[in-house]
Amino acid sequence: MSSPTGTSNNNDYLKEMSFLDHLGDLRMVIIHSFVVFFVLSVICWFFSGRILDLLIADLPVESLYFLSPIEAFMVRVKISFVLGLMAAFPFILFKVWAFVSPGLFSHERRRIYPLVLSSSILFYVGVAFCYVVLIPTVMGFLLSFGTEFVNPLISVVAYFAFVARLCFAFGVVFQVPIIVLLLSMLGIVTPGWLLRQWRYGVLIVFLGAAVLTPPDAVSLLMMAVPVLALYLASILVAYVVVRKKKTVDSDIVKP
Numbered sequence: 001m002s003s004p005t006g007t008s009n010n011n012d013y014l015k016e017m018s019f020l021d022h023l024g025d026l027r028m029v030i031i032h033s034f035v036v037f038f039v040l041s042v043i044c045w046f047f048s049g050r051i052l053d054l055l056i057a058d059l060p061v062e063s064l065y066f067l068s069p070i071e072a073f074m075v076r077v078k079i080s081f082v083l084g085l086m087a088a089f090p091f092i093l094f095k096v097w098a099f100v101s102p103g104l105f106s107h108e109r110r111r112i113y114p115l116v117l118s119s120s121i122l123f124y125v126g127v128a129f130c131y132v133v134l135i136p137t138v139m140g141f142l143l144s145f146g147t148e149f150v151n152p153l154i155s156v157v158a159y160f161a162f163v164a165r166l167c168f169a170f171g172v173v174f175q176v177p178i179i180v181l182l183l184s185m186l187g188i189v190t191p192g193w194l195l196r197q198w199r200y201g202v203l204i205v206f207l208g209a210a211v212l213t214p215p216d217a218v219s220l221l222m223m224a225v226p227v228l229a230l231y232l233a234s235i236l237v238a239y240v241v242v243r244k245k246k247t248v249d250s251d252i253v254k255p
Contacts, residue, residue, distance in 0.1 A: 041084030126174030
């Protein structure tokens with residue numbers, strides 16, 4: 001018969017093994033995510049030249065320039081990495097949620113797949129909106145400040161960094177509905193409270209847009225307005241989901 005001390009030590013040992021198992025699972029999530037990201041980046045490398053030409057096809061300038069021998073090569077490497085990360089985003093998101101899901105109830109785990117799918121769709125919609133709508137508008141606006149004797153001479157690295165930063169920023173800020181929905185489902189905030197704090201929401205959205213976009217009113221408004229619309233829509237969705245969650249939870253508690 002084991003002593004209380006032995007039982008305590010055994011429990012501590014099991015807890016330690018459980019913690020180590022979690023660390024092992026997390027390590028596998030990181031390794032798998034990196035492998036998928038790397039493989040997709042290598043695949044994207046073979047298309048990076050065509051993609052680079054596509055990125056600059058509709059620019060209101062004749063051509064872009066590279067200012068050092070290695071610059072054109074490096075920008076194609078960066079294009080491969082960025083596209084590889086964007087392509088791997090759903091897989092990485094799914095692996096993260098799969099790592100977290102064992103700690104959730106069964107009815108909560110069923111919501112993971114719709115959340116992963118919705119988050120991936122919103123990410124790609126944000127990137128597409130930025131590339132198709134924002135980039136041409138902002139570039140035309142900013143380049144219009146040239147004069148007869150002041151002409152644009154844009155390096156390909158600077159332009160790609162500008163496009164990649166804005167597209168990634170839009171992909172991230174379009175996650176607002178998912179964040180609002182998760183906070184509401186976890187009970188951290190309520191849809192009613194979010195609606196009452198709409199003034200602070202507007203302020204935060206405009207401050208975030210001012211930080212993430214170039215210093216001009218056009219790009220700021222083109223980011224802030226869609227995000228505000230998503231914020232209000234997410235409150236309505238959160239209200240419906242939270243109301244349904246309360247119904248499901250009450251059914252589970254009933255004997």
